[in-house]
Amino acid sequence: MSAHLFVASLYDALMVPADKLGFEQVRRMVTRNAKGKVLEIGAGTGLNFKHFDGADCVFATEPDPYMLSHAASRLRDCSALTRAIAEELPFPDESFDTVVSTLTFCTIGDPLKAAEEVKRVLKPDGCFYFAEHPIAEKRILAKAEKIATPVWKILAGGCHLDRDILSYFKSAGLIISEIIRLDSFFVAGKAAKSQAYAKPGLAA
Ligand SMILES: C[S@@+](CC[C@H](N)C(=O)[O-])C[C@H]1O[C@@H](n2cnc3c(N)ncnc32)[C@H](O)[C@@H]1O
Numbered sequence: 001m002s003a004h005l006f007v008a009s010l011y012d013a014l015m016v017p018a019d020k021l022g023f024e025q026v027r028r029m030v031t032r033n034a035k036g037k038v039l040e041i042g043a044g045t046g047l048n049f050k051h052f053d054g055a056d057c058v059f060a061t062e063p064d065p066y067m068l069s070h071a072a073s074r075l076r077d078c079s080a081l082t083r084a085i086a087e088e089l090p091f092p093d094e095s096f097d098t099v100v101s102t103l104t105f106c107t108i109g110d111p112l113k114a115a116e117e118v119k120r121v122l123k124p125d126g127c128f129y130f131a132e133h134p135i136a137e138k139r140i141l142a143k144a145e146k147i148a149t150p151v152w153k154i155l156a157g158g159c160h161l162d163r164d165i166l167s168y169f170k171s172a173g174l175i176i177s178e179i180i181r182l183d184s185f186f187v188a189g190k191a192a193k194s195q196a197y198a199k200p201g202l203a204a
Helices: 005-031 065-072 111-121 139-155 165-171
Strands: 036-040 055-061 079-082 096-102 122-132 175-181 187-192
Touching: 005 065, 005 096, 005 122, 005 187, 065 079, 096 111, 111 122, 111 165, 122 165, 165 175, 165 187
Parallel strands: 036 055, 036 096, 055 079, 096 122
Antiparallel strands: 122 187, 175 187
C-alpha cells in the first residue's frame, strides 16, 4: 500500500461536503452501535473517533503514515492507534466486541482477506458495522463506475468505485443481518460471524 501525502492533507476538507450532505449522520449511526472493545480499520484521519461514546476502548488501525499522523491528533482517552493493513491485523483471534469500517473496503488491497481478518478478530457474539460504497445496483451507474475507476483510483488514493463490497463480507463467512441503502451510492450495514447474533439493530 502506498502513502498519499496529498490525499491525506486534503482529506478532511474533501469530507466536509459529504459529511454535510449526510455522511456525518451515517458515521454517527455506525459508531453509536460500537460497544465494548472496539476496532476501527482504515481509520483515515480519525473522523469517527469523536463518535465512539459507547465504547470501553477503541483500537484504530491505519496503514498510511500521513493519514496516521492526522488521526493521532484526534485520539481520545482509552484509544490506541496502530499502523497496520486490514489484511494483517496485529490482534489475537476473537478479541473485539465490535469492528467498524467506513469508506475503507473500496481502498483495501485485498478486500476478501480483510473481511476474513474482521471475522477472525471478532468475538463469537461480536458485530461488524460498516458504511461503504459498493458498486451501484443500477446497471447504468455501475457501468459509469467501472469506466471511471481507473482514473478515480489514481486521484483518490486507491479508491475503487466498482467493487462488489458486500460479496467479500459474504465470502468471508460474515452474515449480513441488515443493509440500509442511503442513496444510490452509500450503504450502511451490520454483520456478525454467527447466525445467532445476526440481528438487525443498526437504525434502532
Ligand atoms: C476513503 S479513506 C476512509 C478513511 C476513514 N475510514 C473515514 O471514514 O474517513 C480510505 C482509508 O483506507 C486506508 N487503507 C488503504 N489501504 C488499506 C488497507 N490495506 N488496510 C486498511 N486500510 C487501508 C487508507 O489509507 C485510507 O485512510
